[in-house]
Amino acid sequence: MDHPIIAARDSVAEARALGPTIAEAAPQIEATRRIPPDLVEALHRSRLLRMLLPRSAGGDEVHPGTYLRAIEEVSRHDASVGWNIFVGNSADLIAAFLPPEIAREVFGDPRSVVAWGPPNETIAEAVPGGYRVSGRFDFASGCRLATWMGVHCRVREPDGSLRPNHLGRPAIRTLLFPVAEARLLDTWNPIGLRGTASDSYSVEDLFVPEAFSSTREDPTLRRERGRLYAFTQQGLYALGVAGVALGTAGAMLEAFMALATRKVPRGQALLADDATIQAEVARSSAKLGAARAWLLEMLEEMWREAGPDMPLPVEARARLRLGCTHAIHAAIEVADFTYKAAGVDAIFPGSPFERRFRDIHTLSQQIQSRSGHFAAAGQVMLDRAPIGFL
Known part of the structure; x- marks a missing residue:
């Protein structure tokens, strides 16, 4: 299938143009621990949250040097905004490991943002057609902007064993689901990077279909052929x-x-x-x-x-x-x-x-x-x- 045609954008110029707006919002971001709605809208219009997303899923698939310079430019004005942009783009990379139709379902909306926290001791149960998982996860930067959430966890097979990865270690599987299926917890109140909203979240007996799962552990499994995903x-x-x-x-x-x-x-x-x-x-x-x-x-x-x-x-x-x-x-x-x-x-x-x-x-x-x-x-x-x- 041909990739959708996306107009070429200069991500660094977009970041630079947003500078005054970000600087003006910085005190509010600091005080409320949230990025204000008008700035969120500006970020979506700039497409800075889609720099690393494959073109096949509606992203811009930019050169990594362009990505670095855009994040740097935004962060000159507010590090929390720069952080949210980088973690959103990092989550975009999962699209390169998903079936194309699933990647388009998750990221097809131009306002789509995926957020998640790092792996912990949570174990998902392998069940017919997918997985069931319950647990709490922390440090989900950008979750207040998210339309989809994810968890990274080990998988227990029906026989009680832990699923191994390509190295023979317990595999870490990424499971994706709409944000409405998670409970967001207002836990992020640190000394710095206050506006990242790196809150905790929990899920309870959540079923995730197999198609909405993947792994980040084996980079040879990528489906996207672009240089960026090497x-x-x-x-x-x-x-x-x-x-x-x-x-x-x-x-x-x-x-x-x-x-x-x-x-x-x-x-x-x-x-x-x-x-x-x-x-x-x-x-x-x-x-x-x-x-x-x-x-x-x-x-x-x-x-x-x-x-x-x-x-x-x-x-x-x-x-x-x-x-x-x-x-x-x-x-x-x-x-x-x-x-x-x-x-x-x-x-x-x-x-x-x-x-x-x-x-x-x-x-x-x-x-x-x-x-x-x-x-x-x-x-x-x-x-x-x-x-x-x-």
């Missing part, structure tokens, strides 16, 4: 976090540079005339720029090498993971410098630093930011790749 879901997920981090830290550095040209600490000279500040601003600019440029360079190389059948090789997956982790850590370091160097100007609500500082340090606690990713990438580089590295 990238693993885990790699593109890490790329989204890196985009949020780079955008947030970049905005803080820009705000600090503006502050430095007008602030005179008590008994001292203008901050911009301080040699230490000058050097640290330059180092920070180089740190962010180098991390971003390296990511964009490797994405372009991988895009050229990506084929229609097999996923990117493990070596490329490890390099992307390394680049994303490096970018996230570089962004956190730059954010810390700007916050400290801004002095008391950084500590008050409404400053260009205070909310972003809380946002990026909430991001720093997310699994994509952990230092262990350096070790995992190093294992691959030293020919000691962990089994099943994604």
Whole structure:
């Protein structure tokens, strides 16, 4: 079947055009922990929630470098909005593993958004025609925008055994269902990224047909042939976090540079005339720029090498993971410098630093930011790749 014709969109330009609207909504997002309806409508019109969705399901299937730059641009104005866009796009990737008619049913509405939380100890029961599942799941970023929800869980076969995956481990199956079949729980009240609405949700004795299920564990099972889907879901997920981090830290550095040209600490000279500040601003600019440029360079190389059948090789997956982790850590370091160097100007609500500082340090606690990713990438580089590295 031919893909529907979608007018070409410049996702980065769309993100840039939304900047003033996002910036204006930021205080309301912070206070209410929700993205206001008018901004939600603008996000749908921009198609920024469909960048990674296959064209066969009505998406834009953009270059991953374009995706990174769009997430970064949005996150300069509000990290929670950037986060919601990236997690929505990450969930879009399940469409590449679904039967085409099911993908179109889930994503056919241009306002469709899928949300879910990470796997936990929940086990779904395999039953005739599908699965039955009950349980509670947490950290479902974007669930207040969602039209469909998902759960990732192990599967118990009728004989009581756990279904194995291609590596012989207990398989994690993704089950999709309309949002009305889940109970959303208002649990998200953190210090930062408050507008992501990363709430909890529960389902009770829910039946999910087999056709509305898939797995993210074996990237060779993809149905979509486009280059984008040679990238693993885990790699593109890490790329989204890196985009949020780079955008947030970049905005803080820009705000600090503006502050430095007008602030005179008590008994001292203008901050911009301080040699230490000058050097640290330059180092920070180089740190962010180098991390971003390296990511964009490797994405372009991988895009050229990506084929229609097999996923990117493990070596490329490890390099992307390394680049994303490096970018996230570089962004956190730059954010810390700007916050400290801004002095008391950084500590008050409404400053260009205070909310972003809380946002990026909430991001720093997310699994994509952990230092262990350096070790995992190093294992691959030293020919000691962990089994099943994604």
